[in-house]
Amino acid sequence: MADKAEQNTKEPQAGTPRILEDNSLIRQRRKKAAEIKGMGVSLFPNKFRPRDKIGDIVARYGRMDSNQLESRAEDKCSIAGRIMALRSFGKAAFVKLQDRSGSLQIHVQRDGVGQDKYQVFKKLEVGDIIGVSGPLFRTRTQELTLRAENIILITKSFRPLPEKFHGLTDVEARYRQRYLDLIMNQSTRDIFLARAAIVKTIRRRLEERGFLEVETPMMQVIPGGATARPFETYHNALGMKLYLRVAPELYLKRLIVGGMERVYELNRNFRNEGISVRHNPEFTMLEFYQAYATYEDLMVFTEELVGDCAKEVKGSLKIEYQGREIDLSPPWRNLDFRTSLLEIGGVPPDVLFDVQAALGLSRELGGVHKAGDGLGKALNKIFEVLVEPELWQPTFITGFPKEISPLSRTCDHDPDVVDRFEFFIAGRETGNGFSELNDPDDQLERFQGQQAERAAGDDEAQFMDLDYVRALEFGMPPTAGEGIGIDRLVMLLTDQPSIREVILFPLLRPEQG
RNA sequence: GGGCCGUUAACUCAGACGGUAGAGUAUCUGCCUUUUAAGCAGAGAGUCGCGUGUUCGAUCCACGCACGGCCCA
Incomplete structure (x- = not known):
């Protein structure tokens, strides 16, 4: 029998926790x-x-x-x-x-x-x-x-x-209560199954090539390896400030010095930046380092690796992303940085070698520059605005300015340029690789340059890491290293427009003010 | 940090150009031993995100805040 009086009561039934x-x-x-x-x-x-x-x-x-x-x-x-x-x-x-x-x-x-x-x-x-x-x-x-x-x-x-027909569609609820999203939405389950398959494929390919999986510190005394602002934390017992890592790079290269020769780490990095459809404060990155290899060797491997992932989850090298076709078949387009500015960005040629003109154009495009910023930083900003969004088909960009590459080996026939590539798919930087700088004196100078930029107010400039220089002084074999943004790769291969869709628990502000 | 949009029942959404709100699903009661968005009959369910102001009266108007989405930085 229905007891309507009881149905209406606001009194919780026995055992109902009042805190929820x-x-x-x-x-x-x-x-x-x-x-x-x-x-x-x-x-x-x-x-x-x-x-x-x-x-x-x-x-x-x-x-x-x-x-x-x-x-x-x-x-x-x-x-x-x-x-x-x-x-x-x-x-x-x-x-x-x-x-x-x-x-x-x-x-x-x-x-x-x-x-x-x-x-x-x-x-x-x-x-x-x-x-x-x-x-x-x-x-x-x-x-x-x-x-x-x-x-x-x-x-x-x-x-x-939630109701059976529409299910749970509210984006905020789906992120906050991912368990409900997973119960209700097969499409969400599919994304994370694909993510697992991609990660597994990457590990398998690296293992096949003799790479050793390692784990290096996420809490670092000196954050290094990337141009980014770190999160800070504090160790009570040691009375010491620590940083969450922005990259594992410098530790992985210490392992190369140590003779491990081929190492990789596939794990979280943390960058204290804004949140967007492409950025989550913590994100997953693959970094791998191979001794006796050049950045050009890694470009070939990148095509294979990304292609394998696509075949694994899409069954094809031709995929569709947000309604547009992308063909991952090798070889990918390869463009010089400066050439891309001219041909894709439509930048006047004189800008390429004129600091003031480049800074001016960059500022016109919304770039913010400090006194010490040079040609490299200005051109890079211009690149990000005018060229990067246009790189829909997989494209390697090479010939990056040394100014924005403090850990890369200098090009043998152009002292302003480094042996580096980035690759772009669907208008997004997806990976970055280079022949590693293994000349300790050159590295020390680059760090000093970064120190000067930091002193001039650039809080993304890299920290001095003398132990890393000391490691290089013992001798690091010529090495090529690369980082691939796993979240962005998963976005690409699961056709998701937002990085939050491929991270199980993306960072959100607390529900209650 | 700026702009635009959103926040109404558990879920998905309407709505009134000021008079304290509706639908479908879900739930509850009754009937039903092959249904599949089951069906039929009946019922209940809301701090209309939060706060302040204007007003006789605010969920609706104004301002502020919170959270989220997209775009820009």
């Missing part, structure tokens, strides 16, 4: 839970062990017709999952059960599971996690269905799931 928001639906679900408990049934048992995955069942039996399934009625399946839909007919019901591999319809009949279990079952709701076992059959409409012979509540759900 409450509503009538939650109260109703807790009431049902109490009733189930009152029947002597545990709400959170941990005994049921599913023997099967729904995906496997569908793969194995999905093509069998009614008669074939009938003849295999002794093949009992045993699965566990969450109730995503429930259609009840009084003495029978259909349940849509979802596990990590897929979903399957369950038919529960009073005469199939027995009066007692059916009484409990009638109290179950969408969102509850149950275990069921029984044979498969096909319904009148030919849907593969498990006939429940046994059914058990595994976990009671106190909160209502």
Whole structure:
């Protein structure tokens, strides 16, 4: 009997924690839970062990017709999952059960599971996690269905799931409550399955080439390896300021000095910058270093590596991103930095060698410059605004100015340029590689130059790292190294416009002011 | 940091150019042993993001704030 007075009450049911928001639906679900408990049934048992995955069942039996399934009625399946839909007919019901591999319809009949279990079952709701076992059959409409012979509540759900048709679409809710997003949206699950596949492919390819996976400090006394502002933190016992790393680069190259010759790290970096569709304060980067190689060797490897990832998750080197086709087939376009400014950016030739003209143009385009900024920084800003967005098809840019590359080896026949490339896909920088600077005296001078820039007010300039110079003095074999932004690669290969869609828990401000 | 847009029931969304709000789904009650956005009948559910101001009266207007989205820096 419905007790409407009780339905209306604002009083929480027994056991409702007051620290979380409450509503009538939650109260109703807790009431049902109490009733189930009152029947002597545990709400959170941990005994049921599913023997099967729904995906496997569908793969194995999905093509069998009614008669074939009938003849295999002794093949009992045993699965566990969450109730995503429930259609009840009084003495029978259909349940849509979802596990990590897929979903399957369950038919529960009073005469199939027995009066007692059916009484409990009638109290179950969408969102509850149950275990069921029984044979498969096909319904009148030919849907593969498990006939429940046994059914058990595994976990009671106190909160209502979003509506079945529209699901959860509110972007903020999807990021904050990613668990709900994952329950409700197959497309979200697919993104993170693809991400895992991409990371796995990268590791496999690197392992095949003899790279060793290592882990270097994320908390660093001297943040180095990239031009970026670091996060600061503090170690209480040591009484010491620490930085979250902006890159693992300098540590990985110390390992090259140490004789490891081929190393990689695929992990998080932290940069204290604004948030955008391309930037999250913490992001995942692959960095790898190979001794006795040049940046040109890595360009070839990059084409292979990115291509392998595309084949793995898209099955093709021709992919579509945000409605436009991208062809990852090698060889990729290769353009000199200055040439790209002229041909793609439409920059007047005199700007390329005239600091004042370059700074002027950069400022016109919105660039902010300090007194000490030279040609390299100005041209780089111009590049970012005029050229980068145009590089839709995969493109290597080479011939970068030395001024913006303090860790790269100087080009043998142009002292203003370094042996470096960046590659761009879909108008975004996706990776950066270079022949490493292994002349310790040159490196020391570059650091000193960075120190001067820092003194002049550039808080993105790199810190002096004397131990790194000391390591180079022991001798680092000629080495090429590269970093690839994993989040951006995943965006590309899952056709996502925002980096937040490919990060499980993107950084958001707290919900309550 | 700036601009634009958004925030209404658990979810997805309407809405009134000021008079304290609706739909669908979900939920509750009843019926129903092959449904699949099940169906039929009935019912309940809201601090209209937060605050201040204007007003007889604000969810709606104004200002501020919070959170989010997109664009720009």
